[in-house]
Amino acid sequence: MANLYITSIEPVSGKTALCLGLAQRMQRDGYSVGYLKPVSSVAHRIQGKVIDEDAAFVREVLGLREQPEELTAVALTPEFVDEILTGKVHINAEDMLHKAYQKVAEGRDIVILEGGGSLREGYIVDLGTPHVSNLLKAPELVILKYMSNVQVMDDALTAQKRLGDSMLGVVINAVPKMHMEFIQEVITKALAARGIRTFAVIPQDRLLLSISVAEIAEALSGQVLCCPDRMDELVEHLMVGAMSVDSALTYFRRKPNKAVITGGDRPDIQLAALETSTKCLVLTGNIQPSPIILGRAEEVGVPVILVNYDTLSTVEIIERFFGRTRFRQVQKLNRFVQMLDERFDFGELYRALGLKA
Numbered sequence: 001m002a003n004l005y006i007t008s009i010e011p012v013s014g015k016t017a018l019c020l021g022l023a024q025r026m027q028r029d030g031y032s033v034g035y036l037k038p039v040s041s042v043a044h045r046i047q048g049k050v051i052d053e054d055a056a057f058v059r060e061v062l063g064l065r066e067q068p069e070e071l072t073a074v075a076l077t078p079e080f081v082d083e084i085l086t087g088k089v090h091i092n093a094e095d096m097l098h099k100a101y102q103k104v105a106e107g108r109d110i111v112i113l114e115g116g117g118s119l120r121e122g123y124i125v126d127l128g129t130p131h132v133s134n135l136l137k138a139p140e141l142v143i144l145k146y147m148s149n150v151q152v153m154d155d156a157l158t159a160q161k162r163l164g165d166s167m168l169g170v171v172i173n174a175v176p177k178m179h180m181e182f183i184q185e186v187i188t189k190a191l192a193a194r195g196i197r198t199f200a201v202i203p204q205d206r207l208l209l210s211i212s213v214a215e216i217a218e219a220l221s222g223q224v225l226c227c228p229d230r231m232d233e234l235v236e237h238l239m240v241g242a243m244s245v246d247s248a249l250t251y252f253r254r255k256p257n258k259a260v261i262t263g264g265d266r267p268d269i270q271l272a273a274l275e276t277s278t279k280c281l282v283l284t285g286n287i288q289p290s291p292i293i294l295g296r297a298e299e300v301g302v303p304v305i306l307v308n309y310d311t312l313s314t315v316e317i318i319e320r321f322f323g324r325t326r327f328r329q330v331q332k333l334n335r336f337v338q339m340l341d342e343r344f345d346f347g348e349l350y351r352a353l354g355l356k357a
Contacts, residue, residue, distance in 0.1 A: 013145040019112050172202065262283065
């Protein structure tokens with residue numbers, strides 16, 4: 001029986017993706033895999049049950065036997081935190097963790113534990129990452145989201161300082177193409193010289209950075225005018241339609257899988273966008289499109305979203321979400337699993353965990 005704790009320095013680094021990618025490979029290699037979130041600060045009440053949606057997605061993908069609410073040991077909803085801080089409830093978080101762990105570990109070869117948004121989480125209930133790791137004898141694998149060479153080094157060394165000898169190593173995620181060679185040839189050697197093993201360097205990928213049409217609509221509080229069945233489509237690029245109609249088609253053909261943002265009073269640009277690889281059309285200024293536009297959008301299966309914002313504000317809002325949305329799309333998962341198969345040192349991980357490769 002083995003345990004593995006996946007953690008990170010900051011939120012939205014790719015923990016759930018890594019948990020799923022490793023678990024699917026382990027399942028393919030014949031291992032029975034369990035999963036647990038020791039502490040969740042993003043769980044909320046759904047139909048009377050407190051559920052972490054990342055954990056629920058993991059359950060669905062891996063085909064786990066447990067109910068969604070059983071995959072989180074301590075769910076820190078805002079209401080529960082208030083009750084803890086005001087002394088209305090007193091909990092034994094260690095006991096809750098052990099009971100939840102025993103349930104998911106039964107009959108399993110390995111349990112993957114997914115940490116919180118950062119190494120700071122969990123201390124409010126005395127379940128910080130180092131303590132959980134020690135309680136469950138779960139060595140940590142830290143995923144680092146690339147922002148700069150210095151940041152990667154500092155984050156890895158910070159994790160090593162906080163976690164100590166139980167840290168197995170790191171995965172460096174979302175590295176831009178121009179920095180891949182330096183990370184692989186220089187940074188990994190510099191980390192190794194400091195006793196830190198790098199299990200994988202994962203390149204930045206447009207699909208993995210993408211956001212769904214539904215997430216765009218939600219971020220903009222937009223009104224979906226057609227094709228509600230296409231809201232799960234993934235958007236990899238943003239393009240603004242503010243040019244002359246003569247150059248619109250050439251411009252829009254430059255990028256596939258895009259969202260086109262344009263004024264609601266530009267039917268010529270809207271039609272041009274619908275003739276290219278467009279995942280959704282975002283109309284600004286709260287100006288209703290003509291029936292011709294909606295009819296054509298229905299024909300080609302492109303959702304049209306009406307928003308109150310001006311075009312510049314709309315672009316700024318959407319750009320904040322690229323690369324920072326939750327990992328809950330099968331397309332993204334399949335791409336990430338493929339990249340792990342190509343780049344992750346599973347043999348070394350199995351040896352470190354005492355599993356047969």
